Amino acid sequence: MRCAKVIGRTxxxxxxxxxxxxxxxxxxxxxxxxxxxxxxxxxxVSVTGVFTTFCLLSCFDVTFAATTNxxxxxxxxxxxxxxxxxxxxxxxxLVFGVYWMGIYVGDGTLEVKEKVIVRGREAFHxxxxxxTNDFLTKIYPIYDELHSFIDAEKFCxxxxxxxxxxxxxxxxxxxxxxxxxxxxxxxxALNKSKKEADLPAEVHDPxxxxxxxxxxxxxxxxxxxxxxxxxxxxxxxEIQILGQQTKELKGxxxxxxxxxxxxTRYKDVxxxxxxxxxxxxxxxxxxxxxxxxxxxxxxxxGVLKTDQH
Numbered sequence: 001m002r003c004a005k006v007i008g009r010t011x012x013x014x015x016x017x018x019x020x021x022x023x024x025x026x027x028x029x030x031x032x033x034x035x036x037x038x039x040x041x042x043x044x045v046s047v048t049g050v051f052t053t054f055c056l057l058s059c060f061d062v063t064f065a066a067t068t069n070x071x072x073x074x075x076x077x078x079x080x081x082x083x084x085x086x087x088x089x090x091x092x093x094l095v096f097g098v099y100w101m102g103i104y105v106g107d108g109t110l111e112v113k114e115k116v117i118v119r120g121r122e123a124f125h126x127x128x129x130x131x132t133n134d135f136l137t138k139i140y141p142i143y144d145e146l147h148s149f150i151d152a153e154k155f156c157x158x159x160x161x162x163x164x165x166x167x168x169x170x171x172x173x174x175x176x177x178x179x180x181x182x183x184x185x186x187x188x189a190l191n192k193s194k195k196e197a198d199l200p201a202e203v204h205d206p207x208x209x210x211x212x213x214x215x216x217x218x219x220x221x222x223x224x225x226x227x228x229x230x231x232x233x234x235x236x237x238e239i240q241i242l243g244q245q246t247k248e249l250k251g252x253x254x255x256x257x258x259x260x261x262x263x264t265r266y267k268d269v270x271x272x273x274x275x276x277x278x279x280x281x282x283x284x285x286x287x288x289x290x291x292x293x294x295x296x297x298x299x300x301x302g303v304l305k306t307d308q309h
Contacts, residue, residue, distance in 0.1 A: 156202035
């Protein structure tokens with residue numbers, strides 16, 4: 001990568017080039033940009049991760065930019081979309097490779113870790129992670145974890161945790177959703193600050209919305225609506241089902257998918273990140289096969305590598 005060529009050089013031009021490379025990397029994996037007194041005024045980078053971008057843009061141009069993991073796509077007649085599972089599968093773990101302009105930059109995971117009790121309610125503990133690869137970790141290390149506790153009966157969010165390590169930036173935050181009081185309570189473990197916000201009704205966090213969608217019955221050209229709570233705001237989310245596409249992985253494995261575009265009017269997220277499209281399998285598990293984001297820094301793809309269940 002070009003960013004590797006500026007490491008070790010001195011002077012304003014080299015420093016600026018290195019900073020832009022770091023910002024691009026931070027953007028791709030949903031991180032905070034490294035601070036620089038001049039370039040911070042030029043670049044605005046969203047803090048929403050690649051895999052939660054799905055829920056707020058909606059995390060991951062309508063045309064898929066192929067990476068080394070995929071062969072060319074084929075067009076086929078639409079097939080029946082199977083009825084979804086009625087609940088989540090404990091033990092499911094999806095591993096994605098993250099590519100920027102075809103270059104491998106890191107990995108992300110989505111895992112249904114366990115079933116637990118949260119304030120008297122049975123809940124699924126779901127975890128999402130994003131991290132840079134070994135080489136880029138030496139330049140600008142990123143390791144983020146999101147934890148969602150999803151009510152096993154109502155599939156709304158009971159609690160959301162965000163643990164972030166991005167360069168020198170750190171965040172360790174928890175949001176508790178109290179539906180009896182109709183309040184969301186925010187707390188930072190680092191600076192001990194506390195906030196609260198009103199809840200209109202049962203809501204999703206950015207991660208639980210992703211899993212909620214996978215359990216919904218859908219059909220082509222339809223759309224679903226829900227509410228996501230993020231950054232102390234309640235955001236109306238529309239998920240548009242655009243149609244079907246057939247994808248062929250290298251190795252001749254053909255996957256029938258449904259193409260989805262999440263949309264929201266929450267400008268702070270949309271204006272910075274761009275647009276996202278997600279390709280889900282049409283079978284009952286509704287696994288996200290890949291996620292494509294068209295950003296100011298180029299096309300980013302989250303490509304499914306392994307599927308454990």
